[in-house]
Amino acid sequence: xxxxxxxxxxxxxxxxxxxxxxxxxxxxxxxxxxxxxxxxxxxxxxxxxxxxxxxxxxxxxxxxxxxxxxxxxxxxxxxxxxxxxxxxxxxxxxxxxxxxxxxxxxxxxxxxxxxxxxxxxxxxxxxxxxxxxxxxxxxxxxxxxxxxxxxxxxxxxxxxxxxxxxxxxxxxxxxxxxxxxxxxxxxxxxxxxxxxxxxxxxxxxxxxxxxxxxxxxxxxxxxxxxxxxxxxxxxxxxxxxxxxxxxxxxxxxxxxxxxxxxxxxxxxxxxxxxxxxxxxxxxxxxxxxxxxxxxxxxxxxxxxxxxxxxxxxxxxxxxxxxxxxxxxxxxxxxxxxxxxxxxxxxxxxxxxxxxxxxxxxxxxxxxxxxxxxxxxxxxxxxxxxxxxxxxxxxxxxxxxxxxxxxxxxxxxxxxxxxxxxxxxxxxxxxxxxxxxxxxxxxxxxxxxxxxxxxxxxxxxxxxxxxxxxxxxxxxxxxxxxxxxxxxxxxxxxxxxxxxxxxxxxxxxxxxxxxxxxxxxxxxxxxxxxxxxxxxxxxxxxxxxxxxxxxxxxxxxxxxxxxxxxxxxxxxxxxxxxxxxxxxxxxxxxxxxxxxxxxxxxxxxxxxxxxxxxxxxxxxxxxxxxxxxxxx
Numbered sequence: 287x288x289x290x291x292x293x294x295x296x297x298x299x300x301x302x303x304x305x306x307x308x309x310x311x312x313x314x315x316x317x318x319x320x321x322x323x324x325x326x327x328x329x330x331x332x333x334x335x336x337x338x339x340x341x342x343x344x345x346x347x348x349x350x351x352x353x354x355x356x357x358x359x360x361x362x363x364x365x366x367x368x369x370x371x372x373x374x375x376x377x378x379x380x381x382x383x384x385x386x387x388x389x390x391x392x393x394x395x396x397x398x399x400x401x402x403x404x405x406x407x408x409x410x411x412x413x414x415x416x417x418x419x420x421x422x423x424x425x426x427x428x429x430x431x432x433x434x435x436x437x438x439x440x441x442x443x444x445x446x447x448x449x450x451x452x453x454x455x456x457x458x459x460x461x462x463x464x465x466x467x468x469x470x471x472x473x474x475x476x477x478x479x480x481x482x483x484x485x486x487x488x489x490x491x492x493x494x495x496x497x498x499x500x501x502x503x504x505x506x507x508x509x510x511x512x513x514x515x516x517x518x519x520x521x522x523x524x525x526x527x528x529x530x531x532x533x534x535x536x537x538x539x540x541x542x543x544x545x546x547x548x549x550x551x552x553x554x555x556x557x558x559x560x561x562x563x564x565x566x567x568x569x570x571x572x573x574x575x576x577x578x579x580x581x582x583x584x585x586x587x588x589x590x591x592x593x594x595x596x597x598x599x600x601x602x603x604x605x606x607x608x609x610x611x612x613x614x615x616x617x618x619x620x621x622x623x624x625x626x627x628x629x630x631x632x633x634x635x636x637x638x639x640x641x642x643x644x645x646x647x648x649x650x651x652x653x654x655x656x657x658x659x660x661x662x663x664x665x666x667x668x669x670x671x672x673x674x675x676x677x678x679x680x681x682x683x684x685x686x687x688x689x690x691x692x693x694x695x696x697x698x699x700x701x702x703x704x705x706x707x708x709x710x711x712x713x714x715x716x717x718x719x720x721x722x723x724x725x726x727x728x729x730x731x732x733x734x735x736x737x738x739x740x741x742x743x744x745x746x747x748x749x750x751x752x753x754x755x756x757x758x759x760x761x762x763x764x765x766x767x768x769x770x771x772x773x774x775x776x777x778x779x780x781x782x783x784x785x786x787x788x789x790x791x792x793x794x795x796x797x798x799x800x801x802x803x804x805x806x807x808x809x810x811x812x813x814x815x816x817x818x819x820x821x822x823x824x825x826x827x828x829x830x831x832x833x834x835x836x837x838x839x840x841x842x843x844x845x846x847x848x849x850x851x852x853x854x855x856x857x858x859x860x861x862x863x864x865x866x867x868x869x870x871x872x873x874x875x876x877x878x879x880x881x882x883x884x885x886x887x888x889x890x891x892x893x894x895x896x897x898x899x900x901x902x903x904x905x906x907x908x909x910x911x912x913x914x915x916x917x
Contacts, residue, residue: 288336288348289314289789290360290434291446292413293455294422295329296499300441303455307331310454314447316620317362317789325349325358327417334360337792339646340368342543346386352396353381356418359392362447363410363432364796366538371405395423400493403506407538407801411447411488422496428507429652429800430477430490430777433785437485438501445488448786450622452485459916460484463739464747466877466908471724471731473626473904476755476778481623481911490777507802510809511769513760517810524811525829528804535801536562536648544645547571549636549795550592550600552585554827554838555650555659557592559798561833563648564596572598573640573647575632579607583847591835603639607849610635611857618910620790626904627779628848633787641793651780652799655771656808657826658764658817662722665707666767667817669718716756719767723775725897725904734882764813772805851899854890862887862902866909875912878905 291310295301307324311333315322318335320342325332334348351358368387375382375393382389387408394402395414400423409431413424424445426434435452436445446452453459460483469475477487488494491507519527536559540546548560550572564570572593576586586602593600610631617634640647654660658667710718721727732740755774758766781797788795798804808816815825831839854862865871872883886905889898 288334288360288362289317289447289451290335290362290411290413291333291444291451292360292415292422292424293331293442293444294420294496295442297441298329301329303442304329304331306455307333310444310446310451311335313451313454316792317447319792321347323347323349325351325360325415327358327415328420330415330417330420330422332358332360332413332415337645337794338544339364339794340541340543341384341386343384345384346388348388350384350386350388350392352392353383357392357396357414357416359388359395359412359414361388361391361410361412363408363412363427364539364794365391365406365408365410366541367405367407369541400425400495400506403493407803409797409800413445419497423493424488424496425493425506426488426490428491428802429772429781429797429805431781431785431797431800433782434488435480435485436488436494437482439484443496443501448622449480449482449485453622453915457484461877461916463735463744464751466735467731467740467744467748468751469624469626469908470734470901470904471720471726471728472778473725473900474779474782475623475625476774479751490773509769509772510806511758511765513758513763513766516765516812519811521815521825524815525825527807528825528829531801531804531807532558532798533562533565535798535804537566538801539648539796539798540566542646545571545643546646546648547573547599547640547644548648549640549650550574550589550598551650552588552592552838553650554823554830554834555653555799557589557650557834557838558653558826558830559648559650560592560598561596561830562798564598570596570598571644572600573636573643574600574602575636575639576602576604577607578604580849588835588838588841591837595835601639601643603636605635607852610848611853613638614853616790617787618907619914620786621907621911622915624904624908624911625782625786626900626907627783628850628900628903630783630787631848633783634790637788637791637793637795641791645792646794646796647788648796648798649784650799651784651795651797652776653823653826655768655776655780656799656805656816657823658768658813659823659826660771663767663817664822665710665722666718667764667819669707669711670715670761670764715761716759719756719759719770720752725900730882733879735878736876737879739877764817765809768813768816769809850903851890851895854899854902858906861906862890866906866913867902 311322314335318337320338321336323334332349349358349360365387368390371390378397380393403425409427411426411432411434415422433447435449437457444455462483465475465479465481478489492505495502548563550556550560560572574586574589576584613635617631710722758769760766784795869880872878872880886901890902
């Protein structure tokens, strides 16, 4: 797990930018605190910040060049099955000077070219430079677990693991207003777009070839979802295969030359990963966070049941709300593109505390998207039924305005959910998904920004991007919803959150559920194996029920809400009213409607804040980012 950066210059008048590779690479020091390395040749520079995991010796430092001196690689990620290909490389006559996965990957590329991507089981973003042809090959893993930003113009092609690194190459920064609309709906910006015009995220399962100033991007992998087409495997056989695939995925991800553990939240997903990992290692390290001030959301008792069952070396970090707030500004400072999933704070603290004990942690991310584990999945399943209750709920929306709605009380949250469900029933499948995935409707979204910024081109771009994100959703196959979750929510929100917050603490997080063999298998199954009237994540729960304490099996999905509303009414109130969302600041900034921002604050401090909390947080994150990177 590392950070990479690179530049290749097309216009000789920009040759001096080659010297910026050192600054760009140094910005990735938290991703790779163990070594910083830079390579330069002709008009190309590569940088690497290393977090040593496999072969921690100097022999595996990067940039790594082959024995002939022709090919050089910078690699962020892990190639878990590299040892399977070691003999293949040796048989081709190549002598190895390290025991690293990086060297095997480089020689696989030399031997097989782009076809090497089909042999990699892992997560990655890497670049390989051929100094003979001056060609560069760049690729990103199948699920988009590891990030890669890039910019291509007539002067150069630049790339980096994080936007803060890319910015060091001194390109002209222009806000992409269509991306801003997407951000203020979803609270994140999904690939391939970014907050800046001309800056893109390499799509998951894609590679780029740069040769003779020409840039070609192609897809080498896509989630194998085909509407209405499923395998004929029986449910019992599917359970057996899922067990084998996930056990193999966990086992291969235990390869490490540094201390390793698992996140153990007390939910099904992390408990399954922990149970399987415990079968392949003695006294596994496990880590949980508890919430001392929020007992409703504290799941540590369930995590302890799993730890006791498998005799793990378990550590609980019990947090107070003050602990969360103390780390809030560190999270905001690390974010280099607007990203307003507030649970990033929890992941940051969990990663910070876990890193004191281990360098690698396995997580349960991806299971909800693969096997339909979210409450929104149950809501969508119900919305597709022709039922009397749906007919009733569909028509009560006008009445819901009478009830207070808030995520911060049980009753208020229930009213909020009923209203959201009611509105969704009046929309088609695509629009309902979009509405439930975010916090705004398009009409209010357009009003939030200054009208002269949201011109016809911006609006058209926003709608075209939205249509592309929703292309797999249909009325006939629920798997289309899950495929959309994988491509949009998982890549843009969940994986981004885990990558940035873990890397901010130099911790590598591995995700067994996103082994491509499991992803391929999950999308070969009919959705009825995953969700029905009785259960979400049905096949996952029933496959591993015998391995988990029974107390875990029948409890609802529990999520922790960061106490933003409390902070907005106390510690952050001055920041909202007198700084980042102050009327004259909004007016002089020229991006947002003063009237709409004022209405947002009014709703936030009312008895019925509803989604104003999430909307306000998105504004605060954006304004903090804007002040740091655009002022």
